[in-house]
Amino acid sequence: MKQNQMLNGIDDHTCKVTETICLPNSRLPRVVIVGGGFAGLALVEGLKNKDVQVVLIDRNNFHQFQPLFYQVATSGLEPDSIVFPFRKQIKGYKNVSFRLAEVKEIQASTNTVITDKGKLTYDYLVLATGTKTNFFGMEEVERNSLGMKDIRDSLNIRHMMLQNLEQAAITCDDEERDALTNFVIVGGGPAGVEMAGALAEFCKYILPKDYPEYPSSIMNIYLVEAMDELLMAMSDKASSKTLTYLENLNVKVLLKESVSNYDGTVVQTKSGKTILAKNLIWTAGVKGDFPKGIDERHVVKGNRLKTDTYLKVDGQENIYAIGDIAALISEETPKGHPQVARAAIQQGKYLACTLMGIINDKPIGLFSYKDKGSLATVGKRKAVADLGKLKFAGYFAWLLWSVVHLLSISGFRNKLLVGFNWAVSYFSYEKSNRVIIRNFKLNTTGKTQTKDNSENHLEKDVNTKKSSIDV
Template sequence: MNHFANQPIPNLPKLNLPKIVVVGGGFAGLKLARELRNSAFQIILLDKNNYHQFQPLFYQVATAGLEPSAISFPLRKIFHSTPNVSFRMGEALKVDQKAKRLYTDIGHIDYDFLVLAMGADTNYFGAKNIEYYSSPMKTVSEALYIRNKIISNYERAITIANVEDRKSLMNVVIVGGGPTGVELAGAMAELRNNVFPKDYPELSFKNMKVVLIEAGPSLLSSMSPEAQAHSLDYLKKLGVDVMLSTMVQDYNGKQVLLNGKEPIETQTLLWAAGIKPNRIDGFDSSQYAGNGRMLVNEFNQLVDTEGVFVLGDQCLLPGGNFPKGHPQVAQVAIQQAKNLSKNLFRQVKGQDLIPFQYKDLGSMATVGRKLAVVDLPFFKFQGFLAWMTWLFVHLMAILGVKNKLFIFLNWSWNYLSFDPSLRLLIKPKYVRASERKELIEE
């Protein structure tokens, strides 16, 4: 354990209030802290980054549609003039459940209530080569790395005389047919169809494949059959090679090996095939489900412990309508955080707690310009209206007036000109593949 963990975190305000430590500044942790600001609790918000990341738009950073700063917001700025909320940038290491103490890489802190909202990371399902050579997209820095990699590949391809030697640099393969994979594939196809030919007129983009691979029988498995069918049709019209019921066996940095099918040459494998909950030391194996999520009761309280709550992607409530856990989407995290904020007030007052009940507000995915699918509880629709709905919902969910304005202007310009202007190759230095993991700061 980090030697700083044996010392208390310095310079924290000393307030005579129940102390709630919130680990994670994602949708759940941020929502809870905002609900509890200016209340009779002291809130310590801990995250390894000093900004909130809007994950649904990572793919637009990766495909040069938005700047990283447009979908990131400083956590400290959110809590200006909020004396009961303190932010510290650090990484949680271990919990001592009996002592009610959290150890971090910047020191330890004692709590009355601990809330784990650490989200999830990329799941490679034990495939070490794929983990080493592919590119995930779970942070802003990883999305920016993908943007740099794609642009760098084309700058290299244009200097290669042999057409066959260019193919692995030009092809892009995306694994995972969920919303992230579908949105990435659509955005990459539109770049190939409309933008890259103007940037690189010397290259023939008929030689560039955009391939989307899904192990299951359909795309967007959590959405309606109508959404699945329309998204597949949209991608095919954009020229994406969609491979359903296809398993990826291995990847060596140059070829994607498939089960029972011909390998695909590419130096760009984007992995969006699964996620796994982040973990922290100090908990018993009996407090975890088989999929790595932490077992909670209907109040999001961790089983067999006192004062520890788990939100979002990390938690699983056995039984009920979601035996494998609630969907790992932002709305679940936000609704759980809102319910927990009410229960924390009720708990200190000795009142009965309110069980969490998820209200499905619908789901959506954009496939390309003027193409999207939307499933609402009472209505399902696709096409241009769905695309406008997707734009509006995501724009309203972004934090900060300035960020909303930047994104609106970017989207408006991209729609009118069909030429995103962020195709800049910005990197600190050239690094070998073996150094890439160390360079990315998560």
């Protein structure tokens, strides 16, 4: 047995499932990357086929293209169009291994990570675990609403929306019908804006055809933003244009307003307003999501890990952080770099060069972020763009947004599927994925959702973390 394992390049000692995660035997320095988002995959790409052993760990076996979650949620795309298996991604990378596991704890003193499947050691550890939805301590809001940080969240939103619309056609109670057809989106960043625009187009073009039982005007969409403008990270022009687009789509935008409570039927705001709604989508904030083992002294606002200019976590010798979880605090970036795909990819590429420089004892430079601009869409033919001093909106901004997103999706098949769906939608406003595969119900006693076994039919394609990408 041992001889066969050694012939396959596997050390017998690492094959004790209850103790250590089995890995190919290698004398090269081992880099363990936790998280396969934009940052983690960019690092993998930079280290592929180099003189280093790379181990990618993720709780999912696929990469998720987060900028298009809202299209899955509103029936525009199927989930398998925007997810891509890690093993297919790393096919041909001789020095890269993937392991499906969730890291629970880091033991820096012994260079060990503890997962739900076992443990493994590292020479260099990179945390690229991203963020999760931040409900700011409002437990009742968290129990009764849905975030949008995972492909499963998008599917839950879709099924909640379709089930509620069907129930609204059944009920004879006017108040219940209003609650079932009202949608509240909390957060006026790219994710909230794009979700509101997509829902508004669903209401305008799909609802009259599918639900002749009641007028499309019955579906009200509210976008709640605590600040005095939308898209705070973009220019004033982009913000005002976005507001105009949404209002033209009959979205009720509530600025300088914030949600204080939500019991599943009534949304309460701090100013005393109440909105009757059984659909609340939370995009108002995120916080870092990383395993135990990092001293709280090195955690900054937003639950992010403070790093130096080499992206090394403060207080650690061989632990690095990249992507949304990392906060490089400096005079130029007092709040850290923006939590967007562009910054994550740049950090991943930089760290690949840095680690190889350290291993080969070569000089390394400091990380320098290059802001190439931002894009956000509000619906078909409507988008805003900030490209340095060039700021514009409308059809060409939407066309640029579409091209950038399409080119950024992993896999030729996925690009083809998304491109085809967009082409059909462009000419017909059709959304062909309006099917209820499973029964969805919020489990208000906890954070998870209950569903029946029929969901497996849909989720088999995906094998079961700002909804915008920047140029």
